[in-house]
Amino acid sequence: MGKTEGNLSVYVVTLVLSTIIFVAGLLLGVYFSNVRVDEVEIKNMNLERHINDIGVETLLYNENPTDLCEFLQDRVLSLTGELFVLEGKIISIESERNLNSENFLNVKKDYTLSLIKYYVFSQNVKQQCNNANFSIIVYFYSKDCDKCEEQGYILSYLKSVLKNRLLIIPIDADLDLSSINLLKNIYGVKKYPTIVIDSEVHNEFKNKSEMLSILCEKVYFRNDIICS
Amino acid sequence: MIVTIFLLLILYFMIYSSIFWLLIMLKYRNDIFVDPKPIKCKSISIVIPAYNEENNIKNSIDSCLKLDYPNDKIEIIVVNDGSTDNTRSVCEKYSKKGKIKLINKKNGGKALALNDAIEISKGELIACLDADSFFERNSIKNMVGYFEDNATAAVTSTMKAAEDSTFIQKIQYIEYLFSIYLRKMMSFINVLYVTPGPGSIYRKSVLEEIGGFDPNNLVEDTDIALKIQKKGYKIRNSVNSCVYTKTPEHISGLVKQRIRWYGGYLENILGKHRNIIFNRKSPNLGFFLFPTNFIWLVSMFFLTLLFIYDISNVVLGAITNFIEVQFGVIATYNQYGFNFNPLNFFFGFLIIFYVISILIIYVSFSISRERINKKFHVLIYLFIYFPLITTLWILSVFVSIKRYFIKSDSGWEKQKAT
Numbered sequence: 115m116g117k118t119e120g121n122l123s124v125y126v127v128t129l130v131l132s133t134i135i136f137v138a139g140l141l142l143g144v145y146f147s148n149v150r151v152d153e154v155e156i157k158n159m160n161l162e163r164h165i166n167d168i169g170v171e172t173l174l175y176n177e178n179p180t181d182l183c184e185f186l187q188d189r190v191l192s193l194t195g196e197l198f199v200l201e202g203k204i205i206s207i208e209s210e211r212n213l214n215s216e217n218f219l220n221v222k223k224d225y226t227l228s229l230i231k232y233y234v235f236s237q238n239v240k241q242q243c244n245n246a247n248f249s250i251i252v253y254f255y256s257k258d259c260d261k262c263e264e265q266g267y268i269l270s271y272l273k274s275v276l277k278n279r280l281l282i283i284p285i286d287a288d289l290d291l292s293s294i295n296l297l298k299n300i301y302g303v304k305k306y307p308t309i310v311i312d313s314e315v316h317n318e319f320k321n322k323s324e325m326l327s328i329l330c331e332k333v334y335f336r337n338d339i340i341c342s
Numbered sequence: 343m344i345v346t347i348f349l350l351l352i353l354y355f356m357i358y359s360s361i362f363w364l365l366i367m368l369k370y371r372n373d374i375f376v377d378p379k380p381i382k383c384k385s386i387s388i389v390i391p392a393y394n395e396e397n398n399i400k401n402s403i404d405s406c407l408k409l410d411y412p413n414d415k416i417e418i419i420v421v422n423d424g425s426t427d428n429t430r431s432v433c434e435k436y437s438k439k440g441k442i443k444l445i446n447k448k449n450g451g452k453a454l455a456l457n458d459a460i461e462i463s464k465g466e467l468i469a470c471l472d473a474d475s476f477f478e479r480n481s482i483k484n485m486v487g488y489f490e491d492n493a494t495a496a497v498t499s500t501m502k503a504a505e506d507s508t509f510i511q512k513i514q515y516i517e518y519l520f521s522i523y524l525r526k527m528m529s530f531i532n533v534l535y536v537t538p539g540p541g542s543i544y545r546k547s548v549l550e551e552i553g554g555f556d557p558n559n560l561v562e563d564t565d566i567a568l569k570i571q572k573k574g575y576k577i578r579n580s581v582n583s584c585v586y587t588k589t590p591e592h593i594s595g596l597v598k599q600r601i602r603w604y605g606g607y608l609e610n611i612l613g614k615h616r617n618i619i620f621n622r623k624s625p626n627l628g629f630f631l632f633p634t635n636f637i638w639l640v641s642m643f644f645l646t647l648l649f650i651y652d653i654s655n656v657v658l659g660a661i662t663n664f665i666e667v668q669f670g671v672i673a674t675y676n677q678y679g680f681n682f683n684p685l686n687f688f689f690g691f692l693i694i695f696y697v698i699s700i701l702i703i704y705v706s707f708s709i710s711r712e713r714i715n716k717k718f719h720v721l722i723y724l725f726i727y728f729p730l731i732t733t734l735w736i737l738s739v740f741v742s743i744k745r746y747f748i749k750s751d752s753g754w755e756k757q758k759a760t
Contacts, residue, residue, distance in 0.1 A: 121531050121626070124365050131365070132358040135694060139357075140350070142690030150683065211346045212687035263659070264666045271667040322667055 147212045154207065155221050157200050158228065164193055165232045172235050175242070183243035190236045191248060194278040200225065201284070223289055230293055233283045237313070247334035248279045252310040254298070256287045259306035261319035268322050272329070275340055280329075345648070352641040353691050359634055360698045363527045367705060370530045374709060377580045378487035383415050386482060386543070387465035391421045391455035395473035396428040398588065403436055405476035411483050418442040419459040424449030429473075452539075453555035453562045460549055468544045474588040475504070475540035481583035485543050488578040495548040495575035496567065498525060498534060499541035500710065504586040506719075510596055513730070514589045516723040522581065523706040529579035532624075533631040537567045537577060541585030548575060559614075561606030568615045571624055581709055597734060604738035605745065642732040649729070699724060 168189050175182045204225060207218060233252060240246040253269055255262040269282055285294060287306060301308065301315045309316045311328055320328070330341035367374070388406050392399050399420070406418050420433050420442050430446060437444035445458055460468055467489060469482065485497040500522050506515040528534050537544070542563070552569040559565040570577060590596040611619070611632060621628035684692075707714050714720075 121366070121369075124362065124369060125630070128358060128362040128365055132354065132361050135357055135361070136354045139353070139690035139694045142693070143687040146685040146689050147687045149685070206683065210686050211349070213343075213346060215343075264662055267663040267666050 144213070148217070150203075150207055151218050151221055154200065154203050154218075155224070157196075157203070158221060158224050161193070161196055161200060162224070162228050164196065165228055165235065168193070169231065169235050172238050175239075183239070183245070186239045187243060187246055187248065190232075190239050191278045191281075193232065194281065197229075219289075222286070223291055226285060226289055226291065227293065229283050229285070230297065233281075236281055240312075248281060249276075249312050249329060249332060249335075250281045250283065251312075252283045252285060252297075252301075254285050254287050254301075254303050254306055254308040254310075256306040258288075262307050264321075265307040265309070265319055268320070268325055271322070272325060276329075276335070276338070279334065348644065349648070352644060355634075355637055355641065357694065357698070359638070360702065363524065364698075364701060364705070366527045366530055367523075370527075373530070374526060375581060377484045377582055378490060380483075380487040381490060383412050383483075384467050384486055384489060385415045385417075385465040386411070386467040386469055386486070387417045387419055387459070387463035387546075388469045388471055388482075389419050389421065389456055389459040389463065390471045390473055391423055391452050391459070392425060392429050392433070392473035393423045393449065393452075394425045394427045394429060396425070396432055398474040399429055399432055401476045402471055402473050403433070403442060405478075406471065407441060408479055409477060409482050410479045411486075415465075416482075417463065417465055419445065419463060421445045421447065421455040421459050423447060423452070423455045451557050453557040453559065456562075457554040457557075460546065460554060463546065466546055468546050468549060470539060470542055470544070471585070472540040472587060476586055477541065478584040478586070481541065481580075481585060482543070484582040485578075485580045488580070489543075489545060491576070493574075493576050494545070494578055495570045495573070496537045496542055496544045497578045497580060498529070498537050499543075499579075499583040499585045500525075500581050501538055501541060502584055502586050502710065503589045505589065505591075508591045510593055511589050511591060512719045513723050513726060514596070516719055517727065518589075519710045519712055520702070520706045522710040523702070526579050526581050526709060528631070529577065531626045532571075532576050533627045534577040534579065535567050535571065535627065535631070536561075536564045537570070539563045540587045541583070544570075548573070559606065560602055560609060564607060564610050565614070568610060568618060571627060572615070572618060572621075574623065597737065600731075600734040601738045601741050604735050605742040608738065608742045609745075639735060642728060643736070646729055646732045 168186075171182075171189060172186060175186055204222060208222075233250065236248075236250055240248070240250065251269065253265070255266070266284075269284075273280055273282055285297065287294065287298065287303065297303070301310050302317075303315075305317065307319055309320060312332075314328075316328075326340060329335050330338070335341055390399070390402055390406075395402075403418065403420065406416070409416065418436075418441065420437075422430050422433060422444060424447060430444075433442065433444045436442045443462070445455075445462070447455065447458060456470060467486065471477065481499055485499060488494050488497045501518055502522070503511060503515040503518045506512045525534060539562075544566075548570060549566075552566070552573065555562045556565050567577060590599050618624065619628050619632050703714075703720055
C-alpha cells in the first residue's frame with residue numbers, strides 16, 4: 115500500500131505542471147486575441163486606402179468642375195459594405211473580456227480617424243452635388259450615457275432599411291483624439307447621445323418615430339416604405 | 343479587468359486541483375484495484391436502520407444474506423425506528439427464522455438507531471447499510487482486509503446509483519461515478535471526510551471510543567468521519583466493493599437531499615469541527631482539502647453569477663432592441679451575430695478544460711468499471727451539473743443561515759433518510 119502522508123512532492127509537481135499548462139493556455143489566448151486585432155488593423159489599412167482614393171477624387175472634382183457628381187456619390191456610398199464588416203468586428207472584440215486593451219485602443223483610434231476623414235469627403239460631395247440622395251449621421255456616444263444602447267439599435271435598424279443611402283459615422287467620444295475633441299467643439303457636444311443629421315445637431319436621444327420624422331422630410335426618402 | 347484577473351485565478355486553481363488528483367492517481371496507480379487480503383475473517387455486525395422502508399428493506403436484508411463471507415462471522419441487526427408502515431412485519435419474517443436480530447423502538451432518528459444496534463452488536467467490525475441500499479456479493483470481504491492495519495478505523499465502499507431512469511437520476515449516476523474516482527484518490531492521502539451511510543465499515547472499538555453517532559447532527563456520517571480523522575486514524579476505500587443506493591427521482595427530492603447534505607457539511611465545518619481547518623495534525627485535510635473545497639465553492643458561485651450576468655445582458659439587449667425598433671431585431675443580429683468568434687482570449691483554456699474533462703471522465707469510468715456507452719448522459723451532465731449543484735449549494739447556504747438563527751428541530755421523520 116502507498117504511504118498516506120509525505121506527499122509534498124505531488125503538491126510541488128502539480129504546482130509546476132499546472133503553471134506550465136496555465137501559461138500555455140494564456141499564451142494561446144493572447145495569440146488568438148492578437149490575431150483578431152491584427153486582422154482588424156489590416157482591414158483598417160485597406161479602408162484607409164480606399165478613403166484616400168475617394169479623397170483624391172473629390173479634390174480632383176474641385177479642380178475640374180465637370181459633372182462627376184453621380185460618380186463621386188457612388189464612390190462614397192461604395193464603402194458602406196466594408197464599413198459594416200469592420201464595425202461589426204470591432205464591436206465583437208470590444209464586447210469580449212481580454213487583457214490587451216492598449217493595442218486594440220490604438221486600432222480603434224485609427225479606425226475613428228479614417229471615419230472622420232470619410233465624413234469630411236462625403237460631406238464635401240453632398241454639398242457640391244445638388245441632387246445628392248443620401249444622408250450623413252454623425253453619432254456621438256460614450257460609456258457614460260443612459261440611452262446610447264437604445265440609440266445604437268435604432269440607428270442600426272435605420273441603416274438596415276435605408277441601406278447605403280444612410281451613412282452612419284459612430285464616434286466614441288471617450289477616445290483620446292484631438293480631432294474628436296475638435297468635432298465635439300464644432301457641434302457643441304456636451305452630453306450623449308448626440309446625433310448630427312446632415313449637419314443639424316440634436317442633443318438628446320431620438321426614438322424610432324422621431325428619427326423617421328426627421329429623415330422622411332428629406333426629398334430622397336419621402337417615397338420610401340417606412341416613410342409612408 | 344478585475345473580473346478577467348479573478349477569472350484567470352479561478353481557472354488556475356481549477357487546473358491545479360484537477361492535475362493534483364490525476365497525479366495522485368499516477369503515483370498510486372498500482373494500488374487502485376488492489377485490496378489487502380485479511381489474515382483471518384473478522385466478525386462483523388451489519389446494522390440496518392429503517393424507517394418506513396417496507397418496499398426496500400427486503401432487498402437490503404437479502405443482499406446481506408447473500409454476502410460471500412463466512413456465515414458464522416456475520417450478524418445482521420435491523421433497527422425498526424418506529425415505522426408506521428409494514429416494515430416491522432417484513433423484518434419479522436426474517437427475525438422469526440433467526441436470520442436477523444430485530445430491534446423495534448420508538449422513532450428517534452437514524453443516529454440513535456445505529457447507536458442502539460452497536461450496543462447489542464457482537465462483531466469486531468460494524469458495517470452500516472441504509473435500508474434503501476444493497477451490497478454486492480463480494481463487497482464486505484474486500485473491505486475487511488484494511489483493518490489488519492490497526493491505524494485504520496473505517497473503510498468506505500464504492501457507492502453507485504441503483505437506478506438511472508429519470509433525467510435527474512441519470513445526472514446523479516454520472517456524479518456518483520466521478521465520486522468513486524475522487525474518493526479513492528482521497529483515500530490515498532487520507533483525506534476522506536465522509537463515511538457514507540450506505541456501506542461503510544467501522545472498527546467497533548473506535549466507534550465506542552468516539553461516542554457513537556451524534557443524533558443532533560444533520561449528517562451523522564460526515565460527523566463521525568471527522569471525529570475519526572481528528573483522532574488520527576485512517577479512513578480507507580475499496581473500489582472492489584460496490585454498494586447500490588437509491589437516488590431521488592425528481593428535482594424536489596434532490597433538492598431536499600442536497601440541502602441536508604450541504605447544509606450539514608457547512609454546519610460541521612463551520613461549527614463543531616471548525617478546528618480541523620489549518621490543523622497541523624492532519625495537514626492534507628486542513629491545509630489542502632477543506633480550503634480547496636471552499637475555493638471550489640466560491641469559484642462555482644462566481645462563474646455561475648458571471649454566466650447569468652452575461653446571458654442576461656444578451657437577453658436584455660435583445661428585449662431593448664425589440665422595444666425600440668419593434669421589427670428591426672434581425673438587422674442588429676446581422677451586424678453583430680455573424681461576428682462571434684470562438685478564437686478569443688479564453689480559447690486556450692477551453693481546450694485545456696476539454697482535455698482535462700475527457701481524462702477525468704475516462705478515469706472515472708475505468709475505476710468504476712463502467713462502459714462509456716452512456717456517452718449521451720455525460721455531455722448533458724457536463725453542461726447541467728455545475729449550475730445545478732451551485733444552485734443547490736446557494737439554497738443550502740440560505741437554509742443553513744435560517745437554521746442557525748431559528749434553531750428548529752429536524753427529526754428523521756421529517757426528512758426521509760437519503
